[in-house]
Structure formats: structure tokens, C-alpha cells
Amino acid sequence: MPAPHFLALDILTPFPVSNPNRDDLNRPKSSIIGGESRQRISSQCIKSAIRHSEVMGGAGILGLKPREVALSLAHDGEHADRTALSMRTRILNEIIREGLLIRGVSAERAEKMGNCISLALRGKDQVAKPKSQKKGQNAEKPADGAEEELDEEEMKPVLEFFSQHEMHICTEYAFGRCEDAEFVKYVEKGNKTAGNAFQKTVCKDVADGRLLNENTISVDVALSGRLFAGNKRFSVVGALSVGHSIAVNPMEVPDEDYWTGVDDLDTEKGGAGMLGVAQLFSSVYYTPVVVDVRKLVSNLGGKEQLAMETVSALIEAFCTVGPSGKRTSTCSYVCAAWAQVRKTSRPFTLASAFIAPLRESDMLAEAIRRAEEATASWERVYGETDKLRLNVLGGDVTLADLQAFAGNWG
Numbered sequence: 001m002p003a004p005h006f007l008a009l010d011i012l013t014p015f016p017v018s019n020p021n022r023d024d025l026n027r028p029k030s031s032i033i034g035g036e037s038r039q040r041i042s043s044q045c046i047k048s049a050i051r052h053s054e055v056m057g058g059a060g061i062l063g064l065k066p067r068e069v070a071l072s073l074a075h076d077g078e079h080a081d082r083t084a085l086s087m088r089t090r091i092l093n094e095i096i097r098e099g100l101l102i103r104g105v106s107a108e109r110a111e112k113m114g115n116c117i118s119l120a121l122r123g124k125d126q127v128a129k130p131k132s133q134k135k136g137q138n139a140e141k142p143a144d145g146a147e148e149e150l151d152e153e154e155m156k157p158v159l160e161f162f163s164q165h166e167m168h169i170c171t172e173y174a175f176g177r178c179e180d181a182e183f184v185k186y187v188e189k190g191n192k193t194a195g196n197a198f199q200k201t202v203c204k205d206v207a208d209g210r211l212l213n214e215n216t217i218s219v220d221v222a223l224s225g226r227l228f229a230g231n232k233r234f235s236v237v238g239a240l241s242v243g244h245s246i247a248v249n250p251m252e253v254p255d256e257d258y259w260t261g262v263d264d265l266d267t268e269k270g271g272a273g274m275l276g277v278a279q280l281f282s283s284v285y286y287t288p289v290v291v292d293v294r295k296l297v298s299n300l301g302g303k304e305q306l307a308m309e310t311v312s313a314l315i316e317a318f319c320t321v322g323p324s325g326k327r328t329s330t331c332s333y334v335c336a337a338w339a340q341v342r343k344t345s346r347p348f349t350l351a352s353a354f355i356a357p358l359r360e361s362d363m364l365a366e367a368i369r370r371a372e373e374a375t376a377s378w379e380r381v382y383g384e385t386d387k388l389r390l391n392v393l394g395g396d397v398t399l400a401d402l403q404a405f406a407g408n409w410g
Contacts, residue, residue, distance in 0.1 A: 002345040004386070005294040007311060007406055010340045010350050010375075011287040011318060012367050013245070017255060017280045018332035020323040021045045027279050030251050031244070034355040039283045041245035045323050046287065051220055055317040057085050066091060070098035070171070072164075086163045086218040092170065093118035099171035105178050109187050113174045116183075116195075120202040121170075121211065122158065122230035127186070127195040161226040163218035170211050177202070206231070215301055219310050222299035223291075239296035240289070240314070243349060247283035248367045250357040255280040280330065284337075284358075284367050288349035289318055293409060312407035315341065319390070319399055338368045340375065341406050342387040350374045365393060 021029050021041040029040045050056055069087070089095070093114035100110035116127060162170075177183060177198075186195030205211065212234050217226075225238025257280050263273035291314065297307045319336040326332065353374035360366040368391065379385060388405040390397045 004343040004345045005292065006344050006347040007291040007293055008342040008344055008347045008349075008385075009289040009291075009315065009318060009406075010342075010371060011289070011336045012248075012284055012338040012364065012371060013287065013322065013334050013336050014284045014364050015282060015322075015332055015334055016330060017282045018326060018330040019278060019280050020325045020327075020332055022279075022325060028251070028281055031246065033246060034357060036357050037251040038249075038357065039247040039251045039281050039285075041285060041287075041323055043242040043244050045325075046245060047224060047240075047242055049321050049323050050314075050317045051085065051224070053317055053321040055313055055321060056220065066094040067098045067102075069095050069167070070102055084164045084218060086161045086221050087167070088159060088161050090159045092121070092160070092162060092167065095167055096171050096174050100175055100178065103175050105175065109178055109183075112187050112195075113178060113183070116199055116202055117170055117174050117211070120199060120206045121160075121228075121234070123203070124230065125196070125200045125203040127192065127199045158229045160228060161221050163216055163221060165218070166212055166216045169216060173205070173211055207233075217299065219300070219306070222296055223310070223314075236299060237295070239292045239299055241291075243288040243351075245285040245287040246351070246354065247281075247285055248354045248358045248370075249283055249363055250359070251281060251283075278326070278329075284363050286350065286354055286367070286371070287318070288351065289314075290347045308407040308409065312403040315339075315403045315406045316399060319402070336390065337364055337392045338371065339390045339402060340371070340387060341389075341402055342375075342385040343409070344385040346382050348378050348382070350378075368393065 019028050023029050029042060030037050031040045032038075095114075096117055097110040097114035100113060101107065105113070112127075119127065180198060180201075182194045182198035182201070185191045186198055217236060221236055221238075223238055223240040225236045226234070228234040257278040259276055259278065260272035261274040263269075266273070291311060293307065293311065296310065297304050300306050300310075319339050322332065322334045324332075350371050353370040354367070358366050358370075372389075375387075388397060388402060389395065390399065390402050
């Protein structure tokens with residue numbers, strides 16, 4: 001059997017009466033498994049909660065305005081390491097613009113430079129096209145000044161992940177290029193030909209890795225990957241796979257929580273100021289997670305110690321962090337009741353253990369029994385794995401033990 005390089009994490013988490021992940025109609029998300037409907041928490045919801053948790057260093061970045069990000073990067077971006085969370089955004093051009101304004105660059109130059117960098121990262125080597133080219137005609141190239149700015153669709157940014165270090169590098173690069181003769185001619189005189197020449201220069205620097213490269217990605221991009229539209233060189237295949245959490249018990253008649261809101265000041269009319277209905281369930285969820293440790297080390301440029309620290313943090317995050325949907329009204333703060341870490345060369349999930357839904361009153365104990373039996377069955381066929389289990393119903397393995405085991409690949 002090949003040397004193990006996958007870390008498989010299986011988790012059972014009991015939720016109280018709650019609705020942690022709902023659809024567009026405010027109903028709990030669900031799937032048909034074993035012929036019956038089950039409550040479900042999407043993998044995207046899980047990864048978002050993990051990524052923005054304090055454990056993974058993501059608390060406090062949501063909702064920041066471009067100038068706030070630019071100010072932070074101006075002070076700390078040069079020292080931002082790979083543990084700093086990346087930001088998913090389509091307004092990198094605005095981040096660069098604000099960073100240049102902070103450095104004293106004029107508004108017009110800052111605006112156009114931000115657009116130039118954003119376009120170059122997407123592989124676009126023009127800031128303008130000849131009219132004939134825009135219309136798909138085969139006319140000769142018009143004289144200087146006859147070009148038009150790219151249309152709105154081509155200028156439209158795409159949602160991408162950028163590490164904080166990458167944002168800082170892009171802003172510093174932009175600042176260093178603000179006095180470039182071709183760029184000045186483009187901005188001050190509106191010369192689109194000069195603008196295109198400058199754009200080609202920026203594209204070459206992008207291709208040479210002066211802005212983004214394998215040494216600038218952050219831990220969360222190394223884990224989850226990124227698809228970089230228009231420039232595949234910067235795309236990253238993630239090392240982390242997360243399955244949808246599925247309830248081990250059937251989703252039968254929902255608890256229809258009828259609620260009302262009373263107007264504290266308008267006491268004359270009486271009655272409810274607003275009312276509604278929320279669907280709530282209580283379930284035990286099974287969640288499968290797999291980390292390709294070898295891929296993670298590769299994505300992090302061979303930094304094994306950082307990869308091991310990341311794996312250890314992931315174990316804590318998946319065992320202690322959950323979706324926050326309706327948390328304030330259901331108190332759905334949860335931790336894993338059972339977790340199993342396996343080091344293997346052939347990862348598998350334990351989904352087969354829960355194809356038949358559980359109806360036992362002691363649902364958690366039965367779910368744990370099924371999970372452990374399924375592990376033994378799969379290992380009998382595909383080989384034993386080095387593993388460690390945490391179980392709140394019995395045993396003395398702690399979360400710290402699980403983290404230490406996961407982070408030690410000796």
C-alpha cells in the first residue's frame with residue numbers, strides 16, 4: 001500500500017432544535033438519502049463558517065470597505081504572512097485605487113491604474129480596442145486616438161481570492177508604475193495607444209510572476225483552491241475536500257415555530273406588529289472531510305511546518321465551529337460528539353453507514369456504533385489505517401490529542 005498522505009476526518013455533531021442552513025424559502029436544506037428526506041448543511045456553508053472563524057484567523061474581515069482594507073495593507077501588508085486570511089472580492093481595482101490615494105496619487109491616475117492591474121491579472125493586454133475590432137470588422141487599424149475604452153462587459157471584474165500579501169504587492173507595484181511615461185500619456189492626454197502599450201508591459205510583469213506567484217498564496221487558498229478566470233497560471237487546486245453534512249435521522253414532520261413581534265410603542269392598535277413561521281428540526285449530522293496533506297505542503301511551497309500547523313487548526317475548527325444560521329434564536333452552539341482522524345492512502349467516507357435512517361431514541365450512540373462498524377468494514381477490505389477517535393460518550397481522547405495526532409506525520 002502506498003505511504004499515507006491523506007488525512008480523513010469523520011465527524012458526528014448533534015444539533016438542538018434549529019435551522020442552521022436554509023434555502024431561499026427559509027426551509028432547512030435537505031436531500032433524499034436511502035429513499036427518505038434528510039436535513040442537510042451544504043459544504044459551502046460549512047467552509048464559510050470555518051474560513052471566517054477565529055480558529056482560522058478569519059474573524060473581523062467581512063464587510064470591510066475598500067479604504068479600510070487599503071489602510072490595513074498600507075500598514076501591515078508587507079508583513080502579512082500566509083496565515084493571514086485571503087479576501088474574496090471583485091473590487092481589487094478599488095483596493096489598489098484607495099491604496100494609491102493614501103500614498104498621494106491623483107484620483108484619475110489611481111482609478112486608471114487600479115483598472116489596468118485588474119485587467120492584466122485577467123490576461124487582458126489592452127485598455128482600449130480599435131472601433132473596427134470592437135465591431136468585428138476587418139478594417140485597417142485606425143490612427144492614434146480612434147480607439148475606444150473597453151466596453152463594460154470586458155471591464156467587468158470577476159470574483160477572485162487574493163491573499164492580503166498579494167493585495168499589498170499589487171498596490172506597491174502600481175505605485176511604482178504611476179510615473180511610467182506611457183501611463184502618464186494615457187492618463188493625461190487620453191492616448192489609448194499609449195495605454196495599450198503600458199497594459200502590455202503590465203501583462204508581461206504579471207506573466208513573469210512579479211505580482212502573483214506560488215509564494216504569495218495564503219493558507220485558505222492552499223486549502224480550498226481558487227479558479228482564476230482568464231489566467232490559469234494563478235489557479236490553485238485545493239487540498240481540502242468537504243462533504244455536505246447529512247442528518248442520520250429522517251426529516252419527517254417539521255416543527256413549525258409560529259412567532260410574533262409586538263410593537264413596544266404602538267399600544268393602541270394591539271396585536272402583533274409582525275409575525276411569521278420558521279421550520280425547525282433536531283438532528284445528528286455526519287460530516288466527511290479529507291485533506292491531501294502532500295498537496296497542501298506543495299501548495300504552501302514545501303513549508304511542512306506551516307502545513308502541519310494548518311492541519312491541526314483544521315481539526316479544531318471542524319470539531320468546534322458550526323454554521324451560525326438562526327443561532328441567536330436557537331442557541332445552536334455545537335461541538336463534535338464523535339470525531340475520527342484516519343491517515344490513509346485511500347480515503348473513504350462513512351456515508352454508507354447512514355443510508356438507512358436512524359430512528360432509535362438514543363440516536364447519537366447508535367450513530368457512533370454505525371460509524372465505527374462501517375470503518376471496520378471498509379478497512380477489512382482496503383486495509384487498516386492509523387487512526388484516533390474522540391468520543392464524548394466514553395474514552396479519554398481529547399481534542400488536543402486529536403490535533404497532535406493529525407499534525408504529526410513523522
